[in-house]
Amino acid sequence: LIELEQISKHYQMGSQLVKAVHNVSLTIHHNEYIAFIGASGSGKSTMMNILGCLDSPTNGHYRLNDQNVATLDESALADIRNREIGFIFQSFNLLPRATALQNVMQPLIYLGIPFNERKNLAIEALANVQLEDRSDHLPNELSGGQRQRVAIARALVTKPSILLADEPTGNLDSQTSVEIMRLFDQLHKDGQTIIMVTHEDDIASHSNRQIKMKDGNILRDSSAI
Amino acid sequence: LIELEQISKHYQMGSQLVKAVHNVSLTIHHNEYIAFIGASGSGKSTMMNILGCLDSPTNGHYRLNDQNVATLDESALADIRNREIGFIFQSFNLLPRATALQNVMQPLIYLGIPFNERKNLAIEALANVQLEDRSDHLPNELSGGQRQRVAIARALVTKPSILLADEPTGNLDSQTSVEIMRLFDQLHKDGQTIIMVTHEDDIASHSNRQIKMKDGNILRDSSAI
Numbered sequence: 001l002i003e004l005e006q007i008s009k010h011y012q013m014g015s016q017l018v019k020a021v022h023n024v025s026l027t028i029h030h031n032e033y034i035a036f037i038g039a040s041g042s043g044k045s046t047m048m049n050i051l052g053c054l055d056s057p058t059n060g061h062y063r064l065n066d067q068n069v070a071t072l073d074e075s076a077l078a079d080i081r082n083r084e085i086g087f088i089f090q091s092f093n094l095l096p097r098a099t100a101l102q103n104v105m106q107p108l109i110y111l112g113i114p115f116n117e118r119k120n121l122a123i124e125a126l127a128n129v130q131l132e133d134r135s136d137h138l139p140n141e142l143s144g145g146q147r148q149r150v151a152i153a154r155a156l157v158t159k160p161s162i163l164l165a166d167e168p169t170g171n172l173d174s175q176t177s178v179e180i181m182r183l184f185d186q187l188h189k190d191g192q193t194i195i196m197v198t199h200e201d202d203i204a205s206h207s208n209r210q211i212k213m214k215d216g217n218i219l220r221d222s223s224a225i
Numbered sequence: 226l227i228e229l230e231q232i233s234k235h236y237q238m239g240s241q242l243v244k245a246v247h248n249v250s251l252t253i254h255h256n257e258y259i260a261f262i263g264a265s266g267s268g269k270s271t272m273m274n275i276l277g278c279l280d281s282p283t284n285g286h287y288r289l290n291d292q293n294v295a296t297l298d299e300s301a302l303a304d305i306r307n308r309e310i311g312f313i314f315q316s317f318n319l320l321p322r323a324t325a326l327q328n329v330m331q332p333l334i335y336l337g338i339p340f341n342e343r344k345n346l347a348i349e350a351l352a353n354v355q356l357e358d359r360s361d362h363l364p365n366e367l368s369g370g371q372r373q374r375v376a377i378a379r380a381l382v383t384k385p386s387i388l389l390a391d392e393p394t395g396n397l398d399s400q401t402s403v404e405i406m407r408l409f410d411q412l413h414k415d416g417q418t419i420i421m422v423t424h425e426d427d428i429a430s431h432s433n434r435q436i437k438m439k440d441g442n443i444l445r446d447s448s449a450i
């Protein structure tokens with residue numbers, strides 16, 4: 001499904017070169033359930049942005065479904081991001097002037113789904129994260145964990161074949177986290193691929209493969225074959 | 226130090242009244258080390274905003290150091306917020322066009338501290354959260370956990386007598402969290418008052434009093450006297 005070959009992401013900061021990710025090679029198959037773990041600043045979100053086609057590497061090759069992502073034009077990339085991938089951002093990235101419901105309906109517009117069906121799918125997605133009674137709130141009228149759940153609902157509403165979840169439970173209490181992981185486990189049972197970043201061992205234990213990062217490199221991979 | 230009497234915070238959403246906090250009464254003494262726990266949406270951040278004089282209650286009375294906060298004018302409030310309180314926001318609230326160093330220097334301006342001393346104090350605060358080599362990065366050039374640590378350093382740089390920390394380790398791995406809690410514990414040893422919100426039991430266990438919230442109310446208080 002996914003092949004990363006000698007992937008690097010570097011930032012030039014004045015005279016200093018920051019190697020956010022450096023020479024990472026990795027293979028990910030369909031229906032894997034992967035957790036990236038590692039210290040703050042070790043490169044996990046950078047990896048997720050590359051995997052999600054939101055950022056291009058400085059060096060190396062990324063093949064997704066046997067296509068070299070670097071050779072795809074913007075409309076082919078938009079297609080992948082909108083049709084195949086669901087992305088939960090570490091800082092949520094909700095539209096500030098749209099309600100919870102509008103935020104969750106948004107990814108369905110690209111798929112050409114008519115208004116009433118978009119609304120029904122979004123209501124169902126919000127109910128799955130226990131937020132049906134907050135659908136008319138703007139993001140700044142929601143608690144931190146509620147915003148996180150809107151971001152989760154938005155990523156799940158398209159039933160994506162690849163879910164990328166960056167710290168999906170960082171602002172959630174343990175009971176709410178249990179409910180969210182139940183959704184992820186179900187998606188995985190349905191055949192989808194899940195790649196998440198987490199710093200919590202309980203959450204990582206839902207995965208069947210843990211990849212630990214350190215200083216932009218892979219330190220160890222529990223299922224390196 | 227702090228007395229809350231029948232505090233409520235309500236929001237009118239069309240025809241519906243959202244009771245974020247409802248009829249909460251509470252006494253907090255000097256040098257207490259308190260953890261607010263509870264489900265997502267239970268009112269913890271709302272409580273913190275009221276305690277930090279960032280938001281005024283719909284009903285009830287808040288006495289801080291024997292002063293009724295509602296009777297204070299804006300300059301007296303600014304004085305309290307800047308001189309007495311350090312606030313770590315659940316969503317960090319960093320200045321987006323200022324570097325990590327500038328963000329941490331900022332609270333010292335109000336205290337009339339000259340530039341060179343502000344810079345030295347801020348460098349020391351960033352070193353205490355292991356970010357001295359990121360001082361020139363803007364917030365969008367930092368990882369999630371690095372932004373959280375800049376927010377922590379900014380709150381601690383004034384050595385506040387009351388630290389309000391809303392989910393201070395939500396984006397941090399366990400090792401980094403240990404280092405942050407060491408800073409909090411030291412501040413508490415130095416005689417300061419610490420009030421934090423957390424959904425992680427390991428973090429809550431550093432406190433000597435846990436207050437659990439549910440639906441805007443206090444469900445239980447481990448040191449209710």
Ligand SMILES: Nc1ncnc2c1ncn2[C@@H]1O[C@H](COP(=O)(O)OP(=O)(O)OP(=O)(O)O)[C@@H](O)[C@H]1O
Nearest residue numbers: 141143144145146236245265266267268269270271
């Ligand atoms: N400006 C607002 N308008 C309407 N409702 C609001 C507003 N701010 C907060 N609320 C509601 O008040 C309730 C309490 O919010 P609060 O942010 O205090 O929760 P919390 O305990 O901090 O949750 P979390 O653990 O998810 O951060 C939530 O249900 C939220 O939807």
Ligand SMILES: Nc1ncnc2c1ncn2[C@@H]1O[C@H](COP(=O)(O)OP(=O)(O)OP(=O)(O)O)[C@@H](O)[C@H]1O
Nearest residue numbers: 011020040041042043044045046366368369370371
């Ligand atoms: N735009 C940028 N410019 C410069 N450096 C950057 C930029 N974005 C990220 N970095 C650096 O790259 C490193 C990796 O960042 P990344 O966000 O991937 O870390 P992370 O593992 O997700 O951390 P966290 O657990 O704190 O979220 C960090 O040290 C960060 O400072």
Ligand SMILES: [Mg+2]
Nearest residue numbers: 045090368369
């Ligand atoms: Mg990250």
Ligand SMILES: [Mg+2]
Nearest residue numbers: 143144270315
């Ligand atoms: Mg909160």
